[in-house]
Amino acid sequence: MDVLIDLLLQVLRPIGITEPVLQFMLVNAILGVSIYLTLHAGLFSLANAGFMAIGAYIGVILTQQAGLPLWAALVGGMIAAGLIALPIGLPTLRLRDIYLAIATIGFGEVVRVLILNFDDIASSLLTAIEGERVRFQLIEGARGIKNIPKLTETWHLIVFLVIIAFLLMRLHRSRFGRAMAAIRQDETVAANMGINVVYVKNVVFILSAMLAGAAGVFNGHLTRIITPAAFGFDKAVDILAFAVLGGTSTWVGPIIGAMVLTAMPEVLRFLKEYRGVFNGLVLLIVIVYLPGGLINPAGWARAWRRLNRSQSVDTSPSTGTG
Amino acid sequence: MDTLLQQIINAISLGAIYSLFALGYAMVFSILGVLNLAHSAVFMLGAFFGLIAIDRLGMPLWLAFPIAMLGAGIASVVLELLAFRPLRRRNAARISQLISSIGAAILLVNITQLLFMQFYNSTEAYLPRNLIPSEPIVIEALALRVSPVRMLIVLIALVLMMALHYLVTQTRTGQHMRAVAFDQRIAALLGINVNHIFIITFFLAGVLGGAAGMFYGVVFLNVTPFIGENVALIGLTAIVLGGMGSIQGAVLGGFLVASLQIFSIVIGGGSFRNAVVFLLLFVILLVRPQGLLGQPESTRA
């Protein structure tokens, strides 16, 4: 395995991708899959940054405070994210598109602010219970948790991603996956087909949250420091950008989108300073001119025709988020 | 500790800013059916243009203010032309328009950030302190200290809102806007130039947002490219609370959110004020997504 990875890195180094960059590309690929799941079921959820935060903090606490190994932290982070996703999903997923988007944005912000103030809240609660002043210090609020052991290794990420990819492929050929696609296209009719829409939506939401939580655990043990600010609205938009760039008509799309967007500022050095402008521009240009994203043959064909000012009527079915 | 009356006055002046800002969201959403998340960037641009006008071009406040509003209005129109119209032309899903607006917002904020570095070598700048006589008016009998800045803001905000109300209800353009809000296709069949209405609506929304931004800058004196992000979610909460399709709802929501913030600061201290707002947003969407003045049927999937 190490040999293969070294080989891969040899190939990537000339274009500016070093091992740390590769690792972030892989973590972001996991995030891309997490938002792919919800989008594939027609849920426009921007909650993944919040779940990533939950996974990260739980995972880090498990390794730092409880001294557990990485795989335990991974399981813990994923379970925590999944458990929280259930009570959030049940009421929220009844909302329709933009309202769901706003609600999930709100959720993400609530998570961020709760993490920010967690120690203070816990202190107040404990003081009230104990009757004397108690100082709770675990999460450190805005300063974040530092000196996290660098436990994540490249092969962890690759194996995880491969497993996820396999599961995704099976998903698409399963009854559950078909139900997701039906719900995305017409939720009402899907219910009339005998699909328990509430069940499917919530399961998807939970799975997506667990993946985001896993990414959080991996990420925390890569960056070695986590702060609430890293998991705010900006992060949620980043994750969305992976899906928009890569396209959501296939599961490969968001993975490619994530890797490209992560690698771009490294490969094109001069972009580093303009990274924010680049991200915004990408979102804008892709959604307006290439709505199916990069991995979307029908979309490219349409864009090509438009470019050539062809008069032909486009009869191919629309895909992706357009 | 400030008195209740003092806090109410604070809430009113903060509410005026939030309401103006939320009105921009509400106008575009209720008339055009689009949630423009780049509106917060327009807000920030209002403050930015004002800053440049006063600080770099040496204009007096009374001139800088309308210039800032105009600039923001134009920026808003550019948004419509570049980020929304092409999507509308090919009947894209509403979500696409939302994503497009997010992209535009990021772009605008980052370009402004670059401009800030260009002009100031830092990502923040300050409006001069002596902009408006800021000696608070003290009313001994009621234990009030009212800053004239805030009073002026409330006044101007009220004037702008009344002007908007007049425009929408009494003029022919307003009539067209209401027709478009009702049904775009029917409005087009009636001979209304829907694209023009889009431009006018975005312009007005931008003007209001820019005014709010300018007020924000004058009150807090600190202008950064990121002030839009502070108010973005607050504005969203205001319109969700008031009811997303409702213009009066936006105003109501703005004042309610401001009051909530002021009082949560009083009770819990500064760091909680945003948490309370986001929690409110989340709870409203779950309990009563149509807000106080909105329509219930359209929010459920």
Place this chain on the structure above:
Amino acid sequence: MLELHDVSRSFGGLKALSSVTLCVPPRRIVGLIGPNGAGKTTLINIISGLDHPDSGTITFEGVPLQNAAPHRITRLGIARTYQNIRLFDEMTALQNLIIAQHSRSRATLLDAVIFAPRYRQEERNLRQQALTLLERFGLEGAAHIAAGNLPYGDQRRLEIARALATGPRLLLLDEPTAGMNPAETRTLGEHILKLREDDGIAILVIEHDMALIHQVCDEIYVLNFGEIIANGTPDEIKANPAVIEAYLGSDHDDIA
């Protein structure tokens, strides 16, 4: 089989349905007619679970339905088509029919992941049954074409095939002949009669086209302003003065 008692539904101040009592016996074809706005769509929405009555009861083979979720109603054996065709446009005709069998399939995600025999067998069956159904409706050629790209007539037939694929004992057809000429309508009528014969299902047809109603229905209910104003055989209805009056107000001359 399907029994509605005193079903009422209001929207705001508007009374869409008033004390509607209606019955569809097993293996019968029942028609529901009425001018536009009479409440027919509301009624079918309520039966299929998309809406719930304010008062009254709905039972299907004894099971109360009025508060059931749509997917439960489908699993009990009621399927519907839509007035404005709502196929899964991005899916092929075949895929549309496969997804319609959702409630009759059992394989879980886990089964799919481990390639369990149960999963493989079921996938084969689903596909086979979908193909058989397509052949029955003359749509084999369309199997791998996206539903959104099919010609209108094929789409209409696919819509019905898909409803049938859910394995219903009662089929709700919402204006199935919209956009069809008399010859096509006649053919559809024959199809409907065959459905009753071959599959033993009961059918509730909402229609404007009186030719179809006469061709297939055993009995008819007439709905006007949310109320049932008449009920009987097609001949009885044709001669019913209340019905004639209800139709005289609109520009329908298809009562003849």
